[in-house]
Amino acid sequence: MGKWDVVVIGAGVGGLTAGALLAKEGYKTLVLEKDDRLGGRAMSLRGEELKEKGAGWYRRLLAGQYSYLVDSSPALEKMAEEGTLDGYVLDLGYHGVSVAGEGYFARLRELIGGYGSREVVINPFLTGSWINGDFYREPPLSESNDLDEKIKAELKRLNKRFLDFFGDLMSLTPEEASELDRVSLHDHLVKTGFAESPVLYDYFRCIGTLITTINNPHDISIGDILRYSSQVLAPAILRGGKVYVGGFTRDGVMAWSEAVAGRMRDFGGEIRLGARVKGIQLEGGRVKGVTVEGSDGEEDIPAGRVVFNIPVQELFEYVDEGAFPADFVSRVRSLYGYGSLSPYIGLSDLPVPEEHAKRLMKTPCVVPRSEGFDWDVYMAWNIQSYIEPGCSPAGKHLFTAYLPLTEAESHNRELVMKVVRAVPDFLEGLYPGFKDCIEWELYPVCVKLEGVAKSVSQAGSLKPDVKAPGVEGLYFAGDTVRGYGVAMDCACSSGILCASAITGVDYGIG
Numbered sequence: 362m363g364k365w366d367v368v369v370i371g372a373g374v375g376g377l378t379a380g381a382l383l384a385k386e387g388y389k390t391l392v393l394e395k396d397d398r399l400g401g402r403a404m405s406l407r408g409e410e411l412k413e414k415g416a417g418w419y420r421r422l423l424a425g426q427y428s429y430l431v432d433s434s435p436a437l438e439k440m441a442e443e444g445t446l447d448g449y450v451l452d453l454g455y456h457g458v459s460v461a462g463e464g465y466f467a468r469l470r471e472l473i474g475g476y477g478s479r480e481v482v483i484n485p486f487l488t489g490s491w492i493n494g495d496f497y498r499e500p501p502l503s504e505s506n507d508l509d510e511k512i513k514a515e516l517k518r519l520n521k522r523f524l525d526f527f528g529d530l531m532s533l534t535p536e537e538a539s540e541l542d543r544v545s546l547h548d549h550l551v552k553t554g555f556a557e558s559p560v561l562y563d564y565f566r567c568i569g570t571l572i573t574t575i576n577n578p579h580d581i582s583i584g585d586i587l588r589y590s591s592q593v594l595a596p597a598i599l600r601g602g603k604v605y606v607g608g609f610t611r612d613g614v615m616a617w618s619e620a621v622a623g624r625m626r627d628f629g630g631e632i633r634l635g636a637r638v639k640g641i642q643l644e645g646g647r648v649k650g651v652t653v654e655g656s657d658g659e660e661d662i663p664a665g666r667v668v669f670n671i672p673v674q675e676l677f678e679y680v681d682e683g684a685f686p687a688d689f690v691s692r693v694r695s696l697y698g699y700g701s702l703s704p705y706i707g708l709s710d711l712p713v714p715e716e717h718a719k720r721l722m723k724t725p726c727v728v729p730r731s732e733g734f735d736w737d738v739y740m741a742w743n744i745q746s747y748i749e750p751g752c753s754p755a756g757k758h759l760f761t762a763y764l765p766l767t768e769a770e771s772h773n774r775e776l777v778m779k780v781v782r783a784v785p786d787f788l789e790g791l792y793p794g795f796k797d798c799i800e801w802e803l804y805p806v807c808v809k810l811e812g813v814a815k816s817v818s819q820a821g822s823l824k825p826d827v828k829a830p831g832v833e834g835l836y837f838a839g840d841t842v843r844g845y846g847v848a849m850d851c852a853c854s855s856g857i858l859c860a861s862a863i864t865g866v867d868y869g870i871g
């Protein structure tokens with residue numbers, strides 16, 4: 362039927378995962394990517410690129426990944442002109458890698474036999490919480506008995522252990538996890554008795570929001586958290602050594618995509634950048650190929666299988682919805698994501714104590730819900746350059762953070778600006794002198810941080826399957842379809858499930 366067994370549309374984390382595994386199994390695989398680089402929402406840029414290509418280029422790059430710049434200081438045009446970002450490496454928005462890459466990323470690395478000659482360095486960070494004016498130190502995941510004394514005292518008061526939150530993880534079956542997908546974090550905290558302590562409630566809410574990027578504890582699915590804990594965190598801890606909540610990638614998060622893409626090419630796969638797919642062709646309920654536009658004009662590429670890595674909500678722009686069962690169409694149309702504000706702040710000095718600088722810090726409320734939000738807006742922040750010094754010029758520091766917003770909130774500039782204004786004020790209150798160290802600020806907003814929110818109505822097993830119903834040969838990969846865990850890891854796990862559905866190989870996740 363032509364040169365390719367499989368065409369993958371999109372070189373995001375999900376598409377590259379599926380592409381690398383398919384190529385490894387001997388499928389002739391082509392990945393088509395509309396942008397000039399890999400990684401999709403997990404892409405990176407060099408600060409010099411802003412000077413070389415201009416403010417319009419940066420705005421278009423954001424727009425191509427469901428993002429926009431809501432504010433900056435100085436103006437973006439001035440930053441481009443003056444090379445303000447020279448020497449920095451920025452991701453599209455804040456990108457910590459969960460479990461410092463020892464989750465589904467590690468499973469994929471194992472399945473593709475490592476990255477060949479390429480290196481992916483992920484520097485781990487510790488975590489901490491800032492709740493009602495108190496600092497709570499958190500140990501690595503593998504040392505959960507070394508909790509902050511204040512948390513220990515609160516647990517003792519309730520006669521509970523920290524691990525009671527997770528239950529018997531080692532015996533959690535996939536069926537039980539799927540049932541728990543519909544249970545909220547709030548209900549779980551009430552059931553387990555942790556809700557009796559306001560501090561523990563906020564503490565676990567911070568953990569829940571970190572994993573799901575949802576502010577509202579009534580909407581956060583506990584199934585997704587417990588499945589990830591049992592399938593990814595617990596096994597990583599049992600393997601021995603220190604296990605961290607997350608880490609930052611040297612040379613930007615895109616280094617991971619480049620390594621996986623390199624591996625795919627090692628296996629004979631091909632990737633075309635600057636190739637925008639316009640439509641998927643069908644014949645008699647089967648996939649026939651895709652139509653792509655590139656620098657040489659339009660081209661039809663035949664293939665019997667197509668993997669759609671674009672967020673599934675956009676499917677009907679590529680295939681007529683009449684090809685699918687009606688219940689699938691209405692399900693896909695009802696899916697919603699979660700957005701975020703991702704402040705980037707260049708600092709002339711380090712205005713943060715080392716105890717905080719070495720951690721991802723999180724706090725349950727930077728802007729209260731009474732300001733018009735669905736729930737109190739949480740913030741997670743880092744001095745990224747303290748963890749991964751290569752992301753800022755020598756002697757300077759890079760502050761990065763994310764504040765989850767609902768999809769609707771993230772589209773509302775007025776609401777978002779309330780958050781933008783609150784961030785430096787919050788930081789100045791916590792770290793006096795912070796504002797004096799600010800050299801520049803960039804406030805990108807993403808409306809699909811997580812393509813499908815891990816909420817009680819959509820998490821894990823409740824998402825669309827990786828195999829399309831009604832159309833033979835059409836598959837999905839990415840964070841909007843079946844897949845588990847934190848965003849990039851979720852996209853990776855979905856790519857593994859997608860490859861499994863095509864090759865029939867059981868890769869051991871479910």
Ligand SMILES: Cc1cc2nc3c(=O)[nH]c(=O)nc-3n(C[C@H](O)[C@H](O)[C@H](O)COP(=O)(O)OP(=O)(O)OC[C@H]3O[C@@H](n4cnc5c(N)ncnc54)[C@H](O)[C@@H]3O)c2cc1C
Nearest residue numbers: 371373374375395401402454456457638839840848849852
């Ligand atoms: C600001 C921000 C912060 C985030 N922070 C974190 C974090 O800290 N930790 C974490 O784990 N995750 C984070 N995420 C989420 C993570 O980036 C995503 O969950 C993950 O990258 C999604 O991967 P994907 O493969 O599902 O989709 P995508 O990355 O969306 O990939 C889809 C690909 O398809 C391409 N494409 C689209 N249309 C076409 C077309 N017509 N033809 C060809 N190609 C096309 C796109 O350019 C893209 O490359 C963040 C995301 C954002 C935006």
